[in-house]
């Protein structure tokens with residue numbers, strides 16, 4: 001069952017994902033309003049019934065500092081859906097520098113991809129073209145909201161319109 005709620009800022013931009021309990025409290029305190037609810041479901045207490053929120057919106061705009069996804073091994077794996085970007089295998093995953101470090105390649109979102117250990121050793125200290133390998137996707141810096149969407153563990157169709165579905169920023 002869905003127990004995640006998308007919180008929108010007052011301008012309808014996605015802010016974060018929270019639990020149903022938190023969303024109900026925010027609504028109850030008058031800090032937010034219900035935008036979408038789970039159809040046909042209610043949460044009941046002894047005396048009251050609450051709509052089950054799916055999307056809520058804060059009534060007051062909150063300025064948040066620009067959020068970025070930190071460049072970590074795990075986050076690169078997540079961006080690449082835990083898939084080798086050369087052969088699509090999903091095991092023995094490592095990080096590969098597309099332009100090898102020995103050739104000046106840096107550890108950046110645009111130069112790091114998920115690769116299985118076999119592809120990684122096949123590629124060695126070469127660029128993909130030098131050894132006739134091809135990337136399935138070009139590496140990119142993921143946006144915070146795309147991470148929010150893809151890795152929340154739950155995505156409701158009602159959430160999608162609020163996200164910029166463009167993957168590459």
Ligand SMILES: [Zn+2]
Nearest residue numbers: 084087116119
């Ligand atoms: Zn591979």
